[in-house]
Amino acid sequence: MFVKGFVYKHYDATGLAALIRAKEVTEKEVLLEAITRIEGMNPALNAVIDKAYEAAIKRVDRTPSEGPFAGVPMLVKNINQEWKGALASEGSRVLHHHRAPQDSTYTSLLKQSGMNVIGVTNVPEFALMGFTEPVQYGATKNPWNVNVTPGGSSGGSAAAVASGMVPIAGANDGGGSIRIPAAYCGLFGLKPTRGRTPMGPIRGRAWQGASGDHILSKTVRDSAAVLDVLAGKETTGAFRAPAQPDAYTTSLEKPLAKPLTIAYTVDSPLGTPVDEECRKAVLRTVRWLEAQGHRVEEKAAPVDGLAIAKSYMTLYYGEVAARLTEIESMIGRKVTMRDVETTTWLLGMLGRAITAEEFVLRMRTWDEAAIHMEAFHKTYDLYITPATAMLQAEIGAFQLTKTEELLLQLVSKLKAGKLLLKTDMLDQMITESLERIPFTQLANLTGQPAMSVPLHQTGDGLPVGVQVMGAKGREDLLIQLASALEQSELWVDVHTNPFMKL
Template identity: 35%
Template sequence: MDGVLSLDEVLSLDTVGQAEAVRNGVVSPREPAEAAIARIEALDGELNAVIHRRFDQALAEIDDIPEDAPFRGVPILLKDIGWESAGDPCGSGSKILDGVVADHDSHGTAALRRAGFVILGRTNVPELATTITTEPLAFGPTRNPYDLAYSVGGSSGGSAAAVAVGMVPVATASDGGGSIRIPASMCGLVGLKPTRGRISHGPSLAESWGGLSTTGVLTRTVRDTAALLDLLSEMMPGEPYAAPAWRRPLAEEVGADPGRLRIGFVTVHPRGDVPEDAEATAAVTRMAESLDSLGHEVVPAHPEALGDPEFAMYHGALISANVAAELETVAAWRGRPVELAELEPHNRLVADAGRSMSATDYLAALRLLNGYRRRMARWWTAGPGTTGYDLLLTPTLAVAPFPLGWISDDEVYLALERAGLGAAFTAPFNSTGQPAISLPVHRTAEGLPVGVQFVAAAGREDLLVRIAAQIEATVSFKHGPFRHFE
């Protein structure tokens, strides 16, 4: 990389590209952060992606970054739930955490700092991260840069909007039912939910949402996703899960030949109560055709367990119980109980259900989901009575890209139903703990992004990176245009 880059050229680079530009002296360690700050200040008044800014602190920290830090000077934003950063608010999209400030860095945040990332602030999330649109009452809605009337998805919605419009090349995320993959689909990004146990929740938590939730990142390129997962996958002592080790770094899988894969695909949810969406079907169908042209064996097939009509009830039970438990933690932080009236209407229902659940009820739901995980896993395993598949291809979001207000607490039961339908293809793989990735391969007639999801067996992020890189190189991922900002 030679010559001098303009601010726009700096921001057009992905994470790896910005790091290389700093390392090669094409830009100074301050310039990427300064360019990112300028873009946030120019665009975020309308997008509302960044709800806490720490620009002065961030710029002051740059001089202390070691010269050999691999991502020296690259700006990043943190999702405002989990991902604690010492001295900064941690609001989780809710008024119940007003005034709460983190007293430590999470394990992941500390790893980012050591690697040289410059943390510019924290991104918007729905209250307690319990729905698939980012419209919290505490901070207001985040708007989709492709159309300001549309949702960015959730719960990592602020992170998705910021990366999509190029405020930063990468932002952190988490996923308990689709919260990395759904915003990736809505904003035209790469979003990989890692295998359960791949990235630590420490030191504050051993697990999140009973093992349903994992952390990760949102990026514009496959190589960025691979590089960040390599960085973040170092575990703390005493973790409750151990993800299978990779044979080499994920960065080395980018561009590696995936071989001829056996890929099953589905366009209509086998549960029977999820209406078919024409855009989702078109995205998967075209992707299946592309995979066939690349030499893969692509057949209509899916795990039988994906159609289990009871899955959503047990998945929801775990979320409800864990949200209720989180409120007890908040009560301890602030020194007084959390009343249901302090929550948004949908979270009143979620928390009330959790508070009314017995320990026996919770363990029964956990036992049933453990059985579900074993039934699902058989589909990816060749053995007696099974054919074995390498990957499953599905829609990411089971509904069409939706406008702000489509999931509204004005009709709270309808809001919960719509959120559950939207996550119908993503949530099962939080329960199984398998890795899954959303890729931006389709647009509606109006130009809104639509993603497709690939799911691999536990531990096989390497295979997801290989197929994603192959698709990126042949189908290509288009970012923009953002008509409102051009």
């Protein structure tokens, strides 16, 4: 029988695990609550695209779970978080029948911690977009307002957590895919230092080290506790993060050293507009930090924003082209334009047009930026920016018009990738692609940890995130700050969104 006053949606993963350990609720009762919640919310939100309820029920009926998160239900993301037998289509029609042949190290570790994985969340095709509207599975909606996007590429996970389906869900971040949905859905989202969380066992890196896996959560303590489960548990990865001697959960109670020296900017590194609400979110945070006794200075990162964007998009093109080639080996035939979305096909074509020389030169921009940021953090403990430059876009805002679709198809058929690469048109495309989300890619290229913290709401009640970056290996400092902010009047309560009231 449920503990008096138990309301599943109000608990985070740490809280649910504590109730189960104390035998105030059973694993099965919690699981059935999660299933009921998913079935009730998902038709409106389209966050979960593959479910395995029967297997989950059999697991809890068979034997009690063990570990710090014993009995806590969670969802994994439909890319790089393979779960044996579950859908692993990466949001694409070309892989819509593909099922994972084995668990990823990430999923295996979470299962070992006692979590009960019960489904897979929606992603844009190959996790390429900052919104979640794959043609194959349809758009995921935002629980704060179903007319707007929850962001991407971890949009399905963000919508699931923000609506109370599960307390945490798997996410990964190759250019902002944890932080953007966190900002748009009023959640906490931490991208760890490069090499901190596992990539294996079938890969040693994702997106040349730009991408890493973690979760989206309602609370800072859940993020810290899951990082303790994942961190440093893999020896086969291509990268190794700086050692962290203490558990991340110990950072939750540590007071921040004072005064920290903190830099901030509200200006886009691309010189593009930034919404006033996004600026306001940062400036309110700055005032709060100053009131706590910290030194805060307006100072932009010492990097070339357009060069960062170009090097990031070069990675984008190359990774898409490589993935399409890998898929051809998987399915035993050529991938055609009919197999993938038009934008994906164009990105792949650009990837095939880039030379190895160009790719290497752009990758060197990453290392240069990392060197500059390392020096920057000798002076500044933290760097604060808006998480996004613009508010949540309406669902369907980025769908190609028929004219755009035909134009891209024509460019693709003409194999005009090399021509595009030599024109100013590509720079314009890069700027337009990233103008809504220009702040997040830097940390992916440099390998730094960065988080989005829910610290502001618009007049219409939509959440707005603030990004904070730290030096490599300083997730502990980010967690300390986030924990302090979580106790402040700035923190947005995710339980106030319309779906949490249902």
